[in-house]
Amino acid sequence: MAYIQVATVRNMTRRRYLLYLIIWLCVCFPVLYLKLSDNPTIEKNNVHVTEKHTRKPINLSKLNYKKLNKFCNAPNMIAIGDEGNIGILKNSFTIQGVLILIRHGDRGPLTHVRSIASVNCGIIPESYHQEYLKFLENLYFNGSLQFLGPFHSYPIITQNNCSISQLTPVGVAQMLKLGKILRTTYSSLLNITTSEEIIVYSTKYRRTFQSALAFMYSILPTDLLSKIIFKESDSYSYCFDHCACQNAQLLSKKLGQSSSKRLRSHRIVEKLLKRVHNIVYSLPKSVHVDPYVLKDSILTYICHDAPLPCHHHNCLKVGDVEDLFGFIDWDLKQHSKHNAFHKLGLLKSYGFALNLALNLLKMVSENKPNLVLYAGHDLTLQYLLTTFGISNHEAILPNYASRLIFEVYRNNSIDSSYPGKDFFFRVIFNGKDVTHSVSFCNHVIFKGIYLCPIESAVRFIHDDYFSVFNASNFKEACNMHIP
Template identity: 40%
Template sequence: MLSEMVRLSYQHRAFYCYVILSVWIFLLVAGMYKYIGVDDKSATQGRPPGSELSIREFPRNLKPDVKTKRIFRFCNSPSNILPGTEGKADGNITLTGILIFVRHGDRGPLAHVRNISTINCAGDFTSSSELDNVYQGYQNFLQNASSNWRTGWAQFLGPFHGFPMLPATARDCKLAQLTMLGVSQLLKTGLLLRNAYFHRLNLGNGTINSKDVVVYSTRYRRTVQSAVALLYAFVENDGFQNLAKISLRETQSYAFCNTDCACPAAEKYHKQYSKELGDHLKSHPAVADLIKQASNIVFEMPDQAQTTDSNTLRDALLTYVCHGASLPCIDTETQRLCVKTEHVTGLFAYTEWEARQHAKSHNRRKYGLLRAYGLLRSIVSYMLRMISEAKPKIVLYSGHDKTLEYLATALGILSEQAAVPHYASRFVIEVYRINPKSETHVASDFYFRVVVNGKDFTQKIPFCRNTSLYNVNFFDHDDGEKTRKESKLCPIEAIVRQLHDDYFVPFNATNFKDACSIHRQG
C-alpha cells in the first residue's frame, strides 16, 4: 500500500512539473514577442545577423498626435492650407495691389537618404474633390499647352522654357525636386488667394495683361513649378492663357537681391551666427550625440557637416515624416540601429528652441538685413508704382525658406512662423488706398498690411508701431459664426522712411555700400 502511494506521488509530481514547465515556456515565448514588438520604445535593437528575427519588421513611421502635431506643421498638407485674413480688410478703402512671396512646395531631400526608393512622395496629395478637379485640369492643361499654345507658352516661360512643369514621376522622390504633394500645395494656395483677391483687384473677363502680373522665380525647377501651379489656380484655365502676354522673370539669388547682392559684411555676420549655432549645440551634448547617431542612419554617405547640423537632419527627416514612410534603420555586425519617434521629437524640440534664439542674435539680424535690402528696395518700388500707376496688381516672388526668412528680418517680424517657414508658406503684402472725398490722391492716402499664412502681422512691425495706423474692420468666421474684428493698416510712408532713413542704423551707416564694408563694420 505504501509503495503504491509513493508511485502515485511521483506520477503527480511529474504531472505538476510538466504543467509548470509548459507555463514557463509560454511566458518565455510571450515575453520574447513583447520585447520584440516594442521596436519604437528602444533606441537600438540587438540581434544576430541572419536570425529569424530579421524577417520581422515593425512600423516606425511617425503618427500625428499631440506630441508630433508641431512636426507635421512643417509638412503643411493641402488640408491644412486654409483661408485666413487675406483680403478681408474692409471699410472706406480700395485694394490696389498685392505682393505675394511663397516658399516652394514639398520636395525631395537635398542629400541622399536611405530607402528613398521605397518612399511614396505622391501619397494622398489631394485633400478634396475641388482640389482633385483642379489638379486634373492642371495636368490636362499642361499636356495640351505645348501643342495648342506653343508660341504663347514659350513666351510665358521665358528663361525657363524647356523646364518640365510636373514631377517626372508621381511616386518617386527626386533629390531637391518638387513632388506631386508640392504641386498640390501650390494649387491649393492659388485657390485660396484667388478667393481672397481676384475680384477685389477687378481681374477677370480676359482683362489680364502684361502690366497686371509680374512673376519672379529663382532658377530651380521647384520654384518655377510652384509659381506656375499657383498662377494656374489663381486665374483658372481660361484666364491662364492671358498670361501668355507676360513672362516669368529669373532672379540669380534666392534673396531676390537684384544688384544689391555682393556684401562682404553679410558673410562675416553669417559666419559669426554659424558659430553661435555651433556653441548652442555644444551646450547640449545629448542633442549633438543624437544628431551624430541619427545622421549616420539617415544619410547614405554622411559628411561632417551633416552629422553636426540639426537643420540638415531635420530637413532630411521630413522626407520620411511628410510622406508616411518608415523611419530608416541600418544593420551592423552586432545590432540593428533605427531612428525612433523619440529621436525625431527630440530633434524638432531642439530646433524649435534654437529658432527662438534667432530673435536674440544680433549677427543673424544684421545678416538678414543686408541680404534682404535688395528685395525690400524692389518691394517699395512696386508699392510706389501701385500708388502712381495702379499697376501691377500682382507681384509674385516664388522662392525658398531663406527668402521669407530675410523678408521677415527686414520687416522686424520675429515670429517663429515667419522665421522658420514650412513648405508652401505664403507671405502677402496688401496695398490699400483710402478712398478720399475728392479725386485727388496724396501719398498719405496709401497704406499696407502684412499677412503671413493667413495671420495679420502688421502691428508687429516695429517701424509701423509709432505711426498713425489706419483702423479697418473685417469679418471672420469662428466656429461657423460671422464675427466682426478690427485690423490696422500701416502707412506706406513708414516703409519708405525705414528703407531710406533708418535701414542702416544698426551698421552706423547710411547706405548699402558702407554697411557692407568689413573694415567699416570692424
C-alpha cells in the same frame, strides 16, 4: 541470555529510528517540495521577453506623426485666413494691389537619404490637379512656352517621385490649393488686359519656377495666363543689384559658430544627432552634421507617410525625431536673439526691400501692377520677415508653401492733396495679420484693423534702413567694421 536481551533492545531501537525517519520523509518531503515549487509554473505563454528581442519592423508613420505633420503644410491644411478681410472698412477702402512671396512647395531631399525608393512622393490628383496636368501637356505639345521667358526650356511637369531637391506632386497640389483659395479673395485684381498688370518672379531653381507656374494657373483664368511676364532672380534672397556684401558673409559665419557652440554644450543632443545622421544618410560622411539639414531630410519620410529608415538593425524612432525637433525649436529661439541675426536679414534683403518699395509706389502712382509674385525659399522669407521685425518660430523656419502677402489699400474717404497719404498696406503671413508687428510702421488703426502707411515703408527704406549699423547706405554697411 543477557546478550540476547541487549540485541533485542538494539533491534527495537533501530526499528523505531527507521519508523521515525519514514514518517519524517513522508511529512516533510512534500512540504519541502512545495516550498521549492513556490514560483508559478513557467509556461511558454507566460514567458516575458524584452521588447528588444521581439520587436518586428513596423510602419512608424502610423504612430505619432500627427505631432510632426504640422511642418509639412499638406494641401488640406492650406486655408484662407485674414487675407482681404478688413471688415467694415470695405465700405471706404479699395484694394489696389497685392505682392505675394511664397516658399516653393514640397520637394525631395537635398541629398541622398536611405530607402528613398520606398518613399512615395506621388499623390492621387483631384480633378483640378488633373486639369492642370492636361493644361501643361497642351502647352508642351503646342510649343506655347514663350511667356515663360527665361524658364521656357525648364521641365514644366514634375516627376512622380522624390527626386533630389525637385518639386513633388504634393508640392504642385499645395500651390494649386494656395492659388485657388486666394483667387476669390483677390478676384477684383485679376481682370488684366496687359502684361504689365501682373509680374512673376522666380529664382532660377526648377522647384520655384514650377511652384510659380502652378500658383499662377490656379489664381488666374486660364486664358490670361499667357499674358503674364516671368522674370528670373539669380539670388535666392532676391538681392537684385545689391548682392555682394562681405559683412553679410561675416554675420552668417558668426551665427553658424554660435549655433555650433550651443550644440556642443548639449552632449546628449550631439550624440543623438550623430546617430540619427548615420541612419538617415546613405553616404553620411559626405554630408555635414547639421540639425537643420537633418530635419529637412527627415521630413521627406514624415511628409509622405513613409516608415522612418533603419541601418544595420538601428532604426530611427519617432521619439528621436521629436527630441531632435525639440532641440531645434529651442535653438531657433536662441538664434533669433543673436545680435547678428537681424543685421544679417537687413543686409541680405535690402535689394528685395527696394524692389518691393518700387512696386508699392507703382501701385500708388500708376495703378499697376495689380499682382506681383515672388517664388522663393525658406531663407527668402526668413530674411525679409526678420527685416520687418517679425521673428516668431514660423517666420524663422517657414514651412513648404508658406506665404507672405502685402495688400495695398486706398482710403477713398480721404481727399489728400499730398500723393500717397491715402494709401496703406497690410502684412499677412500664412493667413495671419501681422501688420501690428512690423517694426517701422507708424500704425493707423481703423475700426480695429491695423494699417501701415505707404510713406512709412518709403521712409524706412530710404532713411532708416541702415541705422542699426550707424551707416547711411548699403555699401557703407557692408564694408564697415563689425565687432
